[in-house]
Amino acid sequence: MRNVYLDYSATTPVKEEVLREMIPYFTEKFGNPSSLYTPGLDAKDGLNKARQQVADLINAEEREIFFTSCGTEADNWVIEGVADARRNKGNHIITTKIEHHAILHTCQYLEQHGVEVTYLDVDNEGFVSPADLEAAIKDNTILVSIMMVNNEVGTIQPIKELAAIAREHGVLFHTDAVQGLGNVPIDVKDLGVDFISMSAHKIYGPKGIGALYKRAGINIPSFVHGGAQEKKKRAGTENTAGIVGFGKAAELAKRDLYEHAAHSDRLRRMLWEKIEAEIPDITLNGPKDFTKRHPGNLNIAFSYVEGESIILLLDAAGICASTGSACSSGSLGTSHVLDAIGVPITKANGTCRFTVGDMTTEDDIDYVVENLKNVIARLRELSPVNGAEGW
């Protein structure tokens, strides 16, 4: 049976070149980067190189990159850190209704501790209105956090424009760029942002390693206490191999950015055109203009059927995708993103996300469309719902 992985927004395989760079840091270069002898210094050298590689990907300075255990940690750190560091200025944070839970749950946690949070609405394609942001800024606003690219529906926000509004009002601006990194060009100097959250495992690097870009000159407290690592901002012995892997993945992502995005976009469009031609009663969620959407992302509601069933039947055919349905295992409750862009719950329950990536081929697309067509037809045969009730 053929295996087709179409969930690159969930995670990506580690590229061979990345793995090859990492392996020596488990064995001969195993030293603690804080040690003063050769294996320690070798490890430290690996960290420094990786920091430069990650900085280069977003046109930042090496000293502005702080490694974390994942993108979620970077999100937690910046939200809690700014709330703490700027508490004399104010206690109001602005974010959106379609952020990753790493932002939303952190904001909800801070709300229990006296921080006021505004969750901006988005339009029916997931875009934040710059005018809404401007109107929401108050004298006590200390931070705006708006994700660069949405993980579910792929919406690419006008970050430069949004960051400029925050800056005009003297408010710090953070963007969670976990889905944007390696998929859209990121230049921190051009964008004018103060913080960026990143993760390695979405760009063909390893899991368990992320980073925060913090503009030089802005100070937030340490998030993990206990050592001098990461300029005393994030204690704990470094995940050296992971960091080295992140660095290599960042180098490849920078080198291949346009090729990767063009490849993804071409196959994504092919997938959408074929699905649209072959399967009736479907709705594309998120931006219709693919240039304003994650290059590999499709999010499709299949009327009259339920998402988990689609995923299970696709899995039986060797195809990996994900769903925003209520009954999707683990997540419980329909997607807050689909809700925020106004997808009716009946359609949200039949929604699947497909993300193509570097290893996807045209044959994969044909295989997926053929199987998806059968899966949807089979589940519709099984379903008592046919649209007659308005569902």
Place this chain on the structure above:
Amino acid sequence: MALYNDTVMDHFLNPHNVGEIENPDGKGIYGSPVCGDMMQVTISVDENEVITDAKFKTFGCGSAIASSSMATDMIKGMKVEDALEVSNEKIVEELGGLPAIKIHCSVLAEHAIKNAIYDYAMKNGKEYKGLEGFDPDAEHHDDCEEGHCEV
């Protein structure tokens, strides 16, 4: 690794009793796509009050479909009054277990079957102990407002 055990996967991938009986003796629908799952059951009942056939159509996740398949298997050949004793716990047991967060999905089948039998009883002027206090219009929504599949 699979999300469900082999029995559940088998009933999901190759469900038994799919479809709709023409001119059924009883028909029941439970749930709605708003809630994330919905099941329709049609049954044939003979003069000895034995369920001779049962068919289903289900909108729902893997465990909802597997539960529908298993439950309709279970009631075929049963006396109506015995079919009313088929609880969601028994369906789950026959399936060899469901993940904790999916136990709810088996309730769908129990209720849809009861609705079909209620329809049969109403049409034929029958009374069953198992239907005492049964409300065919009970709001499935009560479950889903608490997060639907949440335990």
